[in-house]
Amino acid sequence: MDYFNVDNGLLMAERVAVAEAAEAYGTPLYLYSRATIERHWQAFTDAMAGRDHLICYAVKANSNLAVLNLMARLGSGFDIVSGGELARVIAAGGDPAKVVFSGVGKTEAEMEQALKAGIHCFNLESEPELDRLQQVAARLGMVAPVSLRINPDIDANSHPYISTGLKQNKFGIPTSQALPVYRRAAAMTHIQVLGMDCHIGSQLTESRPFVEALERLLVLMDTLADEGIELEHLDLGGGLGVSYGQETPPLPTEYVQALLPTLGLRKLKLILEPGRAIMANAGILVTKVEYLKQGEDRDFAIVDAAMNDLLRPSLYNAWQEIVPVKASSAVARPYDVVGPVCETGDFLGKNRELAIAAGDYLAVRGAGAYGFTMSSNYNSRPRAAEVMVDGDRMHLIREREQPQQLWRGEHCLP
């Protein structure tokens, strides 16, 4: 998937000046491109053309209302993992009938909320979850549409923290245990068995693990069909990776093409839950260099964004490209790009060759997914503003937090 390209200070497709945005809205600042988001979403739909399908954008990647609203206008479905995400989808004009609800720990309240909202499907991850949903649906006099998430025990070859399809992971029901759970589900009065799903991990850079997972799920589906349990849909989850620099993941169309031979002539509806592939390269994080500091061992570029704004480098040792917004006459040298947070793990990039001076703006690329959504107020830092670039216009889609918002809901003792 292509980048939201920053070159000579301009976001190339949009021809918007990044420095102007930074001056107008302050830094750190998340900047997203509407055109890129829409192009990436469309690439998934185009890849599925001619097949019964539903693209359920994974809300956790970027849940800003404006982003969700763009998805809703495109006709997207949504993959949610909490009642909060469901509330966001509805507030943004999303259609609950196109929502699938994943996650290992759905509470009773979340089940009730989702049932009343009329979501498309609960992606259940354990037998106790099935029992709880049956009880909640019975109490409400409703029937809950479900899919069982299968853990196919397949290595996604991704970072261990974001690999989800191995048997040592908490996710899904082991393939070997799935049949009796399906049988029980099919016999329950307030459960309607609709489908099967899996999600083997995030930032996968090859199709092979997806195809292997699909093969395992189809074997299970055939066994179920032999018993008279016919499923309407197969949900392969999200996980298609992006290029943060060196990676060469398949494009959505290549990914879908890789799945088709295994799917054969089956009439199944196919659901995909992409998050990162749509959003990561549709956004950048803009930050200002506060100080250049010479150390004995290395030099530091101390910037005004930190691990609370973009956690991926600290949490996964993730590499994201950092580029100066404008060319500078300074001499290029290697810097560790670090934030003001009081942790040695607070870095955005290490050993980056940069020609920069204090006051310059830097863009961290690939920041549209799992950037703002994983941000926090650690060190009592207000969360960054978010701006959507739409053609040659910029729209503030989330204001930078004000200090008094930092202690909202807190109370001193009487």
Ligand SMILES: Cc1ncc(COP(=O)(O)O)c(C=O)c1O
């Ligand atoms: C169930 C589920 N679906 C979809 C996604 C989205 O994944 P990605 O952003 O890698 O496409 C995730 C996160 O990895 C997930 O846990």
Ligand SMILES: N[C@@H](CCCC[NH3+])C(=O)O
């Ligand atoms: N937060 C992760 C992805 C998590 C996927 C959620 N299942 C990342 O930034 O790479």
